Structures are given as C-alpha cells and as structure tokens.
Amino acid sequence: MITQVQAGPYTLRGISVGGVYTTLHVPELDAVLDVGLPLRSFATAGRYFLSHGHLDHVAGLAGLLNIRGLVGGGRATIHLPAEIEGAVRELLRAHAALSRAEAEVELVPMLPGDERPLGHGVFVRALRTHHPVPSLGYQFIRRTSKLCPEHLGKPSAEIARLRKAGAPGLFEEHESLELAYATDTLSRVLETEPSLLESRVLVIECTFVEAERGVEHARRKFHLHLDELIELAPRFQNEAVVLMHFGQGASPAQVREVLRERLPPGLRERVVAFVPEGDRWFG
Ligand SMILES: [Zn+2]
Ligand SMILES: [Zn+2]
Numbered sequence: 001m002i003t004q005v006q007a008g009p010y011t012l013r014g015i016s017v018g019g020v021y022t023t024l025h026v027p028e029l030d031a032v033l034d035v036g037l038p039l040r041s042f043a044t045a046g047r048y049f050l051s052h053g054h055l056d057h058v059a060g061l062a063g064l065l066n067i068r069g070l071v072g073g074g075r076a077t078i079h080l081p082a083e084i085e086g087a088v089r090e091l092l093r094a095h096a097a098l099s100r101a102e103a104e105v106e107l108v109p110m111l112p113g114d115e116r117p118l119g120h121g122v123f124v125r126a127l128r129t130h131h132p133v134p135s136l137g138y139q140f141i142r143r144t145s146k147l148c149p150e151h152l153g154k155p156s157a158e159i160a161r162l163r164k165a166g167a168p169g170l171f172e173e174h175e176s177l178e179l180a181y182a183t184d185t186l187s188r189v190l191e192t193e194p195s196l197l198e199s200r201v202l203v204i205e206c207t208f209v210e211a212e213r214g215v216e217h218a219r220r221k222f223h224l225h226l227d228e229l230i231e232l233a234p235r236f237q238n239e240a241v242v243l244m245h246f247g248q249g250a251s252p253a254q255v256r257e258v259l260r261e262r263l264p265p266g267l268r269e270r271v272v273a274f275v276p277e278g279d280r281w282f283g
Contacts, residue, residue: 002039003276007201007240010179014039015282016274018207018223018247021056024274026179029122029140033181033203038063044073047118050080051183052135053087061088062095065103075104079116079124082109083134110136122178127193129185131222137182137189139199145171179203183245186219187228190235202238203274204229205245209258213249223247226262233267241267244274253279 004013014024021036030046038060051057061078068076080088085107096102108116112128121144127137148169151159162170180199182189189196196202207223208214218225229243246255252275259273276282 001276002282003274005242005272005274007203007242007272010201010240012203012242012274014042016244016246017056017281017283018205018245019056020248020281020283021059022183022245023060024181024203024244029118029179031118031140033138034058034183035060035064038067040067043067043071046077048076048078049124049138049181050078050084050088051129051137051181052081052131052133053084054131054133054184057184058088058091062092062103065092065105066095066099066101069101069103075106077106077108079108079110079126079138081126081134081136082111085109112136115141127180127182127189127196129182129189130192131184131186135184137180137185137193137196139180139193139195140178142176142178144174144176146174148172176200184222185224186222187224187232190232197235198237200238201240201242202236203242203244206243207245207247208249209246209255210249226258230262230264230267233264236267236270238270240270240272242272242274246273246275248281251279252276252281 002014010026010028012024016022022034023036024033025042032042032045032048034051034057036056043064110126112126115123115125117123121142123141125139129135129137177199179201180196181203183205205224206226208218208225215225215227255275263271
C-alpha cells in the first residue's frame with residue numbers, strides 16, 4: 001500500500017525510497033511531485049512537477065500517461081527543468097512509437113525563479129536545488145487580496161463603488177508560502193533558498209540517516225544527511241517538515257527510531273517521516 005501522511009493542512013500520498021522511486025500526490029494542490037513509478041490513482045491529477053531527470057523520479061512518466069489516457073484524464077501538464085525538456089520529449093516520442101499512441105501532454109519548462117499561475121490564487125515558483133544534473137525544487141504560493149484596514153467596516157455598496165471607480169489602495173495582496181518541495185539536493189539549498197525555512201510545509205529529502213554514512217558521504221552523493229538538518233534545527237520555522245527520499249541503508253523502523261532519538265525537541269514534534277508503516281520499503 002502507498003504511504004499517506006498529514007503535514008499541516010496538506011496530505012501527502014505516495015512512495016519514496018531514495019534512488020529507487022519517488023512519487024508524491026498532494027490532493028489539496030491537485031499536484032503530483034515526481035513520477036518515479038506510475039501509480040493508478042495519480043493518473044488524473046491536475047498537474048505534475050518533475051524535480052530532475054534521474055530515473056527514480058521520472059521512470060514512471062510514460063506508464064502514468066498511458067493510464068491517464070486509459071481513464072480519459074485529458075492533456076497532462078508537466079512542469080520540469082527547462083534543460084530536460086528535449087530529453088523528455090524524446091522519451092515520449094519513443095513510447096509513442098512503441099505503443100502506436102501519442103500521450104497528450106503540455107510541457108512547461110522552468111528555470112530557477114520562474115513562476116507560473118496554477119489557478120484559484122495558487123502559483124508555483126521554481127527554485128534552484130544542488131544536484132549533479134539540472135534540477136529544481138518547487139514552492140507553492142497562495143496569493144489573496146484583502147481589503148486594506150482603512151476600508152474595513154465600510155458598507156459593501158461603498159466598496160463596490162470604489163472598486164468600480166478603480167480607487168487605488170483598496171486592496172492589499174497577501175502572499176503565503178504554502179508547500180515547498182526540495183529533493184535530491186545538498187543542504188546548501190537551505191542557504192540559497194532561505195524561503196524554504198518559512199514555507200508552511202517543507203517537503204525535503206533526507207537520503208542518509210546512518211552514522212556509518214555521514215555528512216561527507218551524503219555530500220559526495222549530492223544528498224542530505226540528517227545530521228545537517230539537526231544542526232540547522234533552530235532555523236526551521238515551518239509548521240511541518242516532511243522528510244522523504246530515505247535510502248535503503250536504514251529500514252523504515254530504523255528511520256523512525258533515529259528521528260525519535262536524534263531530532264531535538266522543538267523540531268521533533270513538527271517532523272513527519274514519509275515512511276511506510278511496518279518495517280519494509282515498498283516493493
Ligand atoms: Zn532521487
Ligand atoms: Zn537524483
């Protein structure tokens with residue numbers, strides 16, 4: 001069965017085993033983060049986001065699009081690092097040749113700092129992560145317009161009249177960093193993208209937790225070690241921090257135990273381990 005956790009107001013469903021496969025569905029954002037394997041119930045999601053081209057994050061793409069075609073999901077919108085757009089098109093072309101059926105897709109190439117509207121006041125901003133191949137993280141932002149304090153309490157007819165007249169300073173825009181996704185990256189991402197520490201929910205990789213394979217090992221592999229997150233503990237302002245992409249070096253039970261033992265109070269209560277129940281990784 002797939003794993004499901006709650007992090008603040010967001011649900012995360014899916015599978016994540018570092019180097020093997022990662023795919024996460026956030027129903028509240030109608031978004032799937034990476035497609036390391038094709039899960040049936042992810043095929044009708046509104047939008048997809050690829051972090052990078054390593055196969056544990058993209059190997060399920062063609063299969064998922066095939067399921068989407070089967071259930072009449074319509075054109076899929078796939079956000080991805082601009083540098084891998086050509087390769088993904090080629091991959092889809094090869095699959096179309098194999099199956100004699102073309103998947104309906106819209107690729108949305110993104111560069112760090114690019115922002116795209118997703119509808120209903122929600123936007124996504126691409127951010128730079130640090131991996132040996134072109135890679136991105138994603139920050140989901142909600143923007144709302146609120147009546148400026150000096151107009152609060154005025155009758156709605158008056159507000160409507162001012163609005164119609166195009167009165168300046170009637171509304172102020174409020175921006176809320178809702179959920180951020182940063183996987184397959186050095187811990188340096190928390191310095192280069194400090195807004196991650198302020199996002200309501202942060203979903204971040206924690207490939208290594210074992211003492212035997214420490215920080216240096218993790219950095220050589222362009223991944224993160226739990227020790228680095230522990231060192232940065234006072235800086236996390238997030239309501240919830242979801243740790244995912246754990247490697248197979250520790251079992252799910254060992255991951256839970258090490259987090260319970262090592263995370264300092266103050267952070268421990270806000271950390272959600274994205275690991276399956278029991279003691280076996282998926283598959
Ligand atoms: Zn990975
Ligand atoms: Zn990777």
